Each structure stands twice: as C-alpha cells, then as structure tokens.
Amino acid sequence: MATEMNLTLVRPLGFHIGGFQLLPYTQYYFIFLSVIYMATLFCNFFLMAIIFYMEELHTPKYITIFTLSIIDVSYSTSIIPKSVDAFLFDSKFILYETCLTQMFFVLYFSAMESFSITILAYERLISICFPLRSVTINTNTRMIVIILASACVPLVVDMVMVYLITRLSFCRSTVINSYYCDHGPVFNLACNDFTPNWMAAYFGIVTFFCVPLAFIIISYICIVLAVLKITSKEGRKKAFKICTAHLFLVAIFYIPLLAIYLTSWIKLSVDTNTRIFNTSLAATLPPLLNPIIYTLKTEEIMQAIKKIYKKRIIHSSM
Template identity: 55%
Template sequence: MATQQEPEDLSNFTHPVGFYIRGFYALQNTDYYFIFLSVVYVVTLLANFLIMSIIWYAESLHTSKYLAIFSLAVVDVSYSTALIPKAIHTFLFNSRFVYFDACLTQIFFVHYFCSMESFALCVLAYDRLIAIYFPLRSNTLNSTTRMMLVILISWIIPLIVVVIMVALIPRLSYCKTTIVNSYFCDHGPVFKIACGDYSPNWFMACFYTVGLFFAPFAFIVLTYMFIVRALLKIASAEGRWKAFKTCSTHLTLVDIFYIPILVTYVVAWVNVHIDTDTRIINTSLSATIPPLLNPIIYTLKTEEIMEQIKKLIKNRKISSING
C-alpha cells in the first residue's frame, strides 16, 4: 500500500493489497456460532434442492407460481453459498485477510443475491396479485413465458445496480485502516474506511437500499392493498379465507426477510447505539435464516408440494418392496 506523501494530497493513495475482516471481538466462543452457520448452510442446501427437484420433476407444478418459487430457491442457494462458506473459513480457520479483488468479488455476489431475494419476493407478490385480482384471466395474463420474462427482469435490474456499486470501490484510496467492521466484505464498511471523498459510494449505497429493498417492499404492500380489495368483493367468508390462504405463505416470507432490515434501518435512523458485535450477529442471522426457512415454509404450507412429497415417499416404498 502506498504511503502518505502530503497530508492534503489524497491522490497518492492506492487501494491496499487486501482487507482484514473484524468479525467478533467481545463475544466469547464464537466458533460455536459459525458451526451453527455450517448446519444452517447444509440444511438450506438440502431444503432448497428438495423443493427445486419437486418442482422440476412434477409436471403439475410447471406453472407461473411454482416457476417463481423455483427462482426463489435458486436465489436462496446462491445467496447462502456466496456468504456462509467464506464466513466459516474466515473465522473457524482464523483466515481473516481477504485480497482486494476477492473482497470485491464477495461484495458483488453477496449484495447481488441479497437484492435478488428482495426482487424474488416481489415476483411472488405479482403472481398472487394476478391470481386473485384477475382470477378468470390469470393464466393468460401470467403465463409461464411472461413469468420467465418477469423473473429475467428481476435478475437484470439488481445486476446493473450492484455492478455500478462495486465498480466505484477501486477509485477509493485507503490510508488509515484496512479492518472491515463486519463478518464479510460488506460494501458499507469497506468504503467507509477509505480516505477522501466517498460520496458517490454513499449515494450508490443509498440507491441500492431504497431501489432494491424499500421500493420492492412498497410494491409488495401496494399489491396486497389490491388483493385485500379483491378479497372484500368475494361474497362468502369461506371463499375469502380460501383465497387469503394462498397468500399466507408469501406474507410469512416477506415478514422474515423485511422485518430485520426495517428494524435495522429504523434503529440507525433514530440514532440508537448498538455495539458492533451485536450489529454483526444481527445482520448475519437476518441474512442466513430466510434462505433456510423459505423452502421449509413453502413445503409445510403448500398442499401441492406436500402431495408431491407424499407421492415420492410412496413410490420409494413401492420400489423398495418390489426390489
């Protein structure tokens, strides 16, 4: 790393060879926490691959709704893989140094798949809106081809934003510290330890948060306003409840994903002090638990998927008996 020649001239500074990931300082026995994350990661992979396999092989599930669920499962696997294995390697093996380019790579993939998680929930809200608000035309308005186009758009928009966000980091200079106050190469903690003007990075961080999290959340809230309006037009209470049950699973996923994010930003907005270790463990749990719970909730609360699992178990029993 270049050294300072003149205090007022920040143009002489270059980016460092790499960064040191802070992790936890005050918390005791943090190795157990990362062993817990290892278990979370394994279960996340098994649960999401199970739900993807069921949707892939069951022709009755080849609909726009389950195409959106399949996309969410792909995002869950990708998000967890971008985040957890590296965190486990960093702290269980005390390998806290991350090369600069590797750090940028992790920033890209973690933030990209995290924002895609937000957009995937948006796509599911869109699917529920079409199914309930336009029940007689839902197959036409929301065919599998159109759903694939919607999913593709939901993958491209975050890609553009995150690429710009990451591309702005190499222009920064680091002259004081290279310790990142997080459990991975997080965008905010990385650019905030830079010297000089990082206002473009700050702007992109705000745009990322508002555009890829709060805007999708606002869209989801808006769709449910229309859904409630449609439900109120259903004459029978039984019919309203049956229609609402198709949304309950998605609402659960929305709560699990967005509530920790909203709480984190509200706490920051009211300027409540939270020590670094508590903040890090909170962000790590809010990032790793939703991909674990999403497939489990969909499996337990969706009759079509449970039926396919029962058929699979039944067929295996018959095969073992005949074998």
C-alpha cells in the same frame, strides 16, 4: 488531474475481517452457521427437485419459487463459507479482488431475493384479483421474462457500486467491521471522499428493498379488498390461506432489514457485535426458512411429496 488521482490512490493487498472481535465463543456461533448452511442447501435442493420432478408444478408460481431457491443457495454460499473459514480456521485476511467479488455477489443475490419475493406478490395479485384472466395474464413465458428482467437491474447497479469502491483510497485501517466484505463497512474505511458510495448505497436500498416492499404492501391491500368481495366464507378462507406462505417470507426477509436500516437512518447507537449478529441472522436464516415454509404451507407441494412417496412405496413393493 486524473494522473494525480491515480498516483495518490492507495489500494491495499487485502482486508482483515474484524467482526465479533469482542464476542466470546465466536467459534460456536460459526459452527451454528455451518449447520444452517448445510440445512439451507438440503432444503432448497429438495424443494427444487420436487418442483422439477412434478410436471403439475411447472406453473408461473413455482417457476418463481424455483428461482427463489436458486437465489437462496447462491446468497448463502456468497456469505457463509468464507465467514466460517475466517472465524473457525482463523483465515480473516481476504485479498482485495476477492473481497470485491464477494461484495458484488452478496449485493446481487440479496437484491434478487427481494425481487423474487416481490414477483411472488405479483403472482398472488394476479391470481386472486383477476382469477378468470390469470392463466392468460400470467403465463410461464411471461414469468420467465419478468424474472430475467429483474435480474438485469441489480446486475448493473451492483457493478457500479463495486466499481465505486475501486475509486477509494485505503491509507488507514484495513479491518472491516463486519463478518464478511460488507459494502458499507468497506467504503467507510476510505480516507478520501466516499459520498458517491453513500449515494449508491442509499439508491440500492431504495431500489431493491423500499420500492419492492411498497409494491408488496400495495399488492396486499388490493388482495384484501378483492378477498372481502368474495361472498363465500370458504372462498375467503382459501384465498387468505394461499397468501400465508408468502407473507411469512415477506416478514422474515424485510422485518430484520428494516430494523437494521432504521437504526442506521435515525443514527441510533447500537453495539457493534449486536449489529453484526443481527445482520448475519437476517442474511442467513431467510434462505433456510423459505423452502421450509413453502413446503409446509403449500398444499400442492405437500401433495407432490405424497405422490412421490407413494410411487416409491409401490416401486419397492414390486
């Protein structure tokens, strides 16, 4: 039986990226994405340099922000360069193995993005709800262990998801209805049963996005209840201000994803180009906005930038 399955398995040499076929002036959009990518690299490396350089930022919170910046750079790099190459330089053919490799890294870093934002919610929960014990509960070592543990779960699940793609036979079209090797559009091309792929995809959505978002919501319910118990008006204001940067991150990452998944679940008819356009923005804008928001909305980082600037002025004047 296994021999028969192997004999009938059809693996193409590669796939053709077919997104945005009917969208005019596509090249201008991908020039825009190129600018987004360069800005993403600059902003995230700038934030990482600030955190690495300033010892006072070597805390659990900023270890997680540093990790998030690494993930942002990796996530953008797994999508944008190949997409720009495909649509700006008309290189839309991608080898089968290369396609699966890109698919794995996009799945992995999107899951890690979600987990990192969730870990930041956990850090806010501990620091606000347990202020006297937060230093002992949330140590640098413990935070590193949490980050490493969170990196293992999507590694295993995403490897299984990509492995299941290798069990599919592609005997009809090999044109991917997306702007990169997107997991769902790829397994939908298969001409044999892809039910396990559907199940793995839904498991991934629930595990990597729904569960973390539920944890974040519960965390903020606890945070709001704890803040309301603070008698000082200034204390409440400061506590809420601490959370604003993280809430921006939650909004820009999860709201577009929820819109995409909800339209899929309720089987709402959405124009293909509109769906791909929204998906591309949801994947590329958060990695750019995350470091900008944390830089502008976090007082410690702004103070660190001012210190570095003053040191440079003093050094140049001498």
